Amino acid sequence: MNPQSVKSDPSCHLARPLGALSGWQERRAKAYMLHDLSRSLRVSEIAEHCNLSRSHFSRAFKIVTGCSPQEWMLKMKIDKAKGLLLTSMAITEIVYECGFSDHSHFTRTFGRLVGMPPKIWRQAMCRARVAVVDADVWQLSDGLLNSTMGKRLTELRP
Numbered sequence: 001m002n003p004q005s006v007k008s009d010p011s012c013h014l015a016r017p018l019g020a021l022s023g024w025q026e027r028r029a030k031a032y033m034l035h036d037l038s039r040s041l042r043v044s045e046i047a048e049h050c051n052l053s054r055s056h057f058s059r060a061f062k063i064v065t066g067c068s069p070q071e072w073m074l075k076m077k078i079d080k081a082k083g084l085l086l087t088s089m090a091i092t093e094i095v096y097e098c099g100f101s102d103h104s105h106f107t108r109t110f111g112r113l114v115g116m117p118p119k120i121w122r123q124a125m126c127r128a129r130v131a132v133v134d135a136d137v138w139q140l141s142d143g144l145l146n147s148t149m150g151k152r153l154t155e156l157r158p
Contacts, residue, residue: 021057025051029049029069034076038099081106082114
């Protein structure tokens with residue numbers, strides 16, 4: 001029996017798998033990557049912050065997160081882009097704010113991960129927000145509002 005198998009207890013649900021990053025390494029790596037998504041990081045830089053070699057860090061990170069450090073960062077950039085697309089910020093500004101080299105690279109990556117181009121996604125989200133607001137107004141007009149506005153909305157209801 002080797003020493004590592006003695007230390008790992010498979011019945012313990014809180015234990016991390018062998019070869020995975022420790023909790024502090026995972027937190028440090030993710031914080032370092034999220035600190036400034038607009039710049040490009042090398043995996044060796046992140047690994048250095050965790051006191052690991054580049055290859056060991058990459059394997060250990062994938063065990064913990066299920067994806068490589070590059071994939072994880074790309075997903076975080078797309079999540080940030082989604083948040084910015086909900087604002088009135090221009091897509092070209094979002095491209096550089098999220099660290100993409102150009103508009104076409106952003107559009108291809110966004111489409112691959114989300115399933116639709118950023119402009120279509122933004123329009124769909126705006127329509128969904130309007131539908132939610134309209135539904136809330138109609139729900140309020142069904143009897144929760146007793147003001148003149150509520151009565152007027154009820155009159156306008158189809």
